[in-house]
Amino acid sequence: MGPTEDDLTAQVVADFHRRPMALDDALEERIWRVLENVRVRWPNIDEDALRASNRKQAMVPQGATVLEPIGTAPGLIVPPPDGENGPSVVVLPGPPRELQPMWTNALETPELQAILGRATEYELRMLRLFGIPESEIAETLRAARADGIDIDALEITTCLRRGEVEVVTRYEPSQADVYAAFEETVRARHAGTLFSDDGSVVDEQVADALRAAGETIATAESCTGGLVAARLTDLPGSSAYVRGGIVAYDNAVKTDVAGVDPALIAAHGAVSEEVAAALAAGAISRLGADVGVGITGIAGPDGGTEEKPVGLVWFAVAHRDGRTVTRDVTIPGGRADIRDRATTVALHLVRRLLLGTGGIPGR
Amino acid sequence: MGPTEDDLTAQVVADFHRRPMALDDALEERIWRVLENVRVRWPNIDEDALRASNRKQAMVPQGATVLEPIGTAPGLIVPPPDGENGPSVVVLPGPPRELQPMWTNALETPELQAILGRATEYELRMLRLFGIPESEIAETLRAARADGIDIDALEITTCLRRGEVEVVTRYEPSQADVYAAFEETVRARHAGTLFSDDGSVVDEQVADALRAAGETIATAESCTGGLVAARLTDLPGSSAYVRGGIVAYDNAVKTDVAGVDPALIAAHGAVSEEVAAALAAGAISRLGADVGVGITGIAGPDGGTEEKPVGLVWFAVAHRDGRTVTRDVTIPGGRADIRDRATTVALHLVRRLLLGTGGIPGR
Numbered sequence: 001m002g003p004t005e006d007d008l009t010a011q012v013v014a015d016f017h018r019r020p021m022a023l024d025d026a027l028e029e030r031i032w033r034v035l036e037n038v039r040v041r042w043p044n045i046d047e048d049a050l051r052a053s054n055r056k057q058a059m060v061p062q063g064a065t066v067l068e069p070i071g072t073a074p075g076l077i078v079p080p081p082d083g084e085n086g087p088s089v090v091v092l093p094g095p096p097r098e099l100q101p102m103w104t105n106a107l108e109t110p111e112l113q114a115i116l117g118r119a120t121e122y123e124l125r126m127l128r129l130f131g132i133p134e135s136e137i138a139e140t141l142r143a144a145r146a147d148g149i150d151i152d153a154l155e156i157t158t159c160l161r162r163g164e165v166e167v168v169t170r171y172e173p174s175q176a177d178v179y180a181a182f183e184e185t186v187r188a189r190h191a192g193t194l195f196s197d198d199g200s201v202v203d204e205q206v207a208d209a210l211r212a213a214g215e216t217i218a219t220a221e222s223c224t225g226g227l228v229a230a231r232l233t234d235l236p237g238s239s240a241y242v243r244g245g246i247v248a249y250d251n252a253v254k255t256d257v258a259g260v261d262p263a264l265i266a267a268h269g270a271v272s273e274e275v276a277a278a279l280a281a282g283a284i285s286r287l288g289a290d291v292g293v294g295i296t297g298i299a300g301p302d303g304g305t306e307e308k309p310v311g312l313v314w315f316a317v318a319h320r321d322g323r324t325v326t327r328d329v330t331i332p333g334g335r336a337d338i339r340d341r342a343t344t345v346a347l348h349l350v351r352r353l354l355l356g357t358g359g360i361p362g363r
Numbered sequence: 364m365g366p367t368e369d370d371l372t373a374q375v376v377a378d379f380h381r382r383p384m385a386l387d388d389a390l391e392e393r394i395w396r397v398l399e400n401v402r403v404r405w406p407n408i409d410e411d412a413l414r415a416s417n418r419k420q421a422m423v424p425q426g427a428t429v430l431e432p433i434g435t436a437p438g439l440i441v442p443p444p445d446g447e448n449g450p451s452v453v454v455l456p457g458p459p460r461e462l463q464p465m466w467t468n469a470l471e472t473p474e475l476q477a478i479l480g481r482a483t484e485y486e487l488r489m490l491r492l493f494g495i496p497e498s499e500i501a502e503t504l505r506a507a508r509a510d511g512i513d514i515d516a517l518e519i520t521t522c523l524r525r526g527e528v529e530v531v532t533r534y535e536p537s538q539a540d541v542y543a544a545f546e547e548t549v550r551a552r553h554a555g556t557l558f559s560d561d562g563s564v565v566d567e568q569v570a571d572a573l574r575a576a577g578e579t580i581a582t583a584e585s586c587t588g589g590l591v592a593a594r595l596t597d598l599p600g601s602s603a604y605v606r607g608g609i610v611a612y613d614n615a616v617k618t619d620v621a622g623v624d625p626a627l628i629a630a631h632g633a634v635s636e637e638v639a640a641a642l643a644a645g646a647i648s649r650l651g652a653d654v655g656v657g658i659t660g661i662a663g664p665d666g667g668t669e670e671k672p673v674g675l676v677w678f679a680v681a682h683r684d685g686r687t688v689t690r691d692v693t694i695p696g697g698r699a700d701i702r703d704r705a706t707t708v709a710l711h712l713v714r715r716l717l718l719g720t721g722g723i724p725g726r
Contacts, residue, residue, distance in 0.1 A: 042495070046499065135416040138412055139415075142412070221589075225593045225601075226592030226610065229610040236698055237665070238612075242588075244611050245609070245610035246609055247607040247608035256649075256651070301599050334460055
């Protein structure tokens with residue numbers, strides 16, 4: 001959100017609670033000091049423009065609690081009009097790196113503490129499954145009900161996110177037994193695809209497994225174009241177990257850099273189980289890793305054939321000790337969907353190789 | 364959105380316009396045929412669960428226009444209660460690959476055509492700039508006004524998105540001269556940072572420049588971990604000009620795979636202009652490309668020093684013919700911000716090397 005929209009939000013909330021906007025001099029001065037950094041980086045910046053922008057950010061509704069800016073926009077807690085009951089409105093800046101820490105700060109203010117003190121506390125649990133359609137979870141809810149579990153006492157939300165089904169449940173602490181029975185039903189019916197019951201995502205599970213084993217990983221990707229390496233290195237500290245990767249987009253890179261035998265490509269095509277396995281082996285040997293990931297597929301929109309349609313992706317995950325998992329998946333959707341989903345499948349196959357269970361349905 | 368939320372939306376809109384929900388038999392049958400694909404992929408699926416889910420999707424408010432499902436959820440155009448004036452509500456499924464084509468279909472229905480026929484048509488223009496703070500644009504708006512340009516006749520929105528400033532302007536066709544004068548003011552004041560005036564993004568400009576020159580590109584990335592290669596290969600047809608990349612996360616991969624002289628790392632550190640340049644050169648020589656991109660930096664949260672803080676990233680873009688651009692940037696924010704912004708800077712430096720102008724502020 002630009003300053004224009006931020007200003008507008010504060011103004012609208014101020015109007016709603018009938019509180020005139022006023023300049024907070026101290027806040028203006030504090031924001032100005034934050035802007036020092038901008039002035040150093042852009043020495044030719046128009047200082048009047050910056051001052052005007054600064055002043056707008058420092059206009060706040062009278063009687064509002066100001067949350068210190070993380071960037072240059074303050075947060076606001078705007079109480080209802082004096083003498084009235086009604087909701088307080090919390091206004092926070094939109095960029096996640098400002099929003100998230102400021103929300104944490106907001107929770108510690110006496111204003112929000114007072115509101116939260118009146119609220120019921122809920123338990124929150126999340127189960128994650130990979131490789132089943134959402135309708136299977138809907139059926140599990142019906143089965144749980146048929147088994148006499150009072151699932152109406154739970155607030156259950158299911159969400160299909162990047163190919164994974166998330167089952168989020170909120171419940172009052174008194175309903176812990178009901179939740180336990182529900183979770184047991186999910187475990188019994190979906191043992192093969194349930195991969196997380198503690199909020200962890202597959203990325204963290206792969207990272208933890210590599211750290212625990214003291215092993216390293218490397219990739220040789222074609223259709224995903226670097227997305228798997230990017231995702232593996234997304235976590236802080238990943239340099240401890242990620243050696244790196246090869247983006248083998250052109251066939252010459254597959255052979256010259258990743259070490260794939262050209263005869264394999266000639267015999268089976270670039271998108272094949274054999275080439276995926278050779279890419280995984282190349283990732284291990286060329287980058288000196290313990291675990292190698294090979295991916296080759298057709299992300300489209302062109303390049304599909306009847307035998308090898310757009311969306312077909314071959315995966316191989318290999319360990320230096322000889323263990324190997326290979327798998328093909330035909331992923332629906334457009335180019336971005338196919339690349340993104342393939343990245344998730346790759347991580348689940350790595351998880352399967354390292355942990356031996358869950359997250360990928362059997363054949 | 365899961366089926367639960369979709370159903371809820373249709374129900375809420377039906378209640379709002381006082382239209383009871385009814386099963387559309389023909390729609391149910393059409394969705395069932397779409398689900399054939401799911402049934403083939405998961406032969407053990409619970410067919411009753413799928414039927415029940417299907418039937419829910421086929422419940423629609425009476426009198427609503429049904430838009431054919433792209434996935435399994437239909438769209439709806441729900442008119443106001445019979446005999447009343449009021450807004451029609453268009454309900455579309457959330458996933459972008461269903462939403463976008465269905466919106467195109469919705470626009471062609473007689474219901475929406477009738478509404479759109481009563482609307483004013485607006486012109487829409489977008490300018491994109493890179494390397495300036497948003498406050499500079501706010502000042503340009505003030506300058507335009509001071510020059511007598513009636514910018515209140517234009518609806519101007521500025522947005523900072525992934526480090527780029529977007530200036531989006533909507534105006535009635537009769538105000539074309541006012542817009543032309545405004546755009547001229549932006550061009551005059553921001554010649555060095557304006558890089559797009561036709562809606563194109565830097566990714567497309569780089570792709571077009573490579574195609575036009577018949578040249579290829581390759582990457583050797585450290586801190587961005589494959590994000591630059593992933594972004595270059597995000598566009599359909601990128602296999603025509605992307606050779607591939609090396610994710611040189613570990614220093615041994617920088618030397619053994621990307622061909623960086625270990626003496627450079629010993630003398631200058633892995634995060635240095637010299638190593639960035641050697642990575643770019645390695646991308647060209649090892650992957651057989653015309654243009655090489657080298658990136659090395661400190662994405663954090665650990666690994667920063669006083670001399671080389673978290674956020675410091677060195678870039679080099681080199682051409683086989685000897686032209687080279689190098690640049691260091693210290694990027695604020697967290698690990699994800701740093702990696703993402705570095706990817707954008709890299710693309711702008713490639714653009715600068717290929718096109719010679721704009722998009723990166725001068726030193």
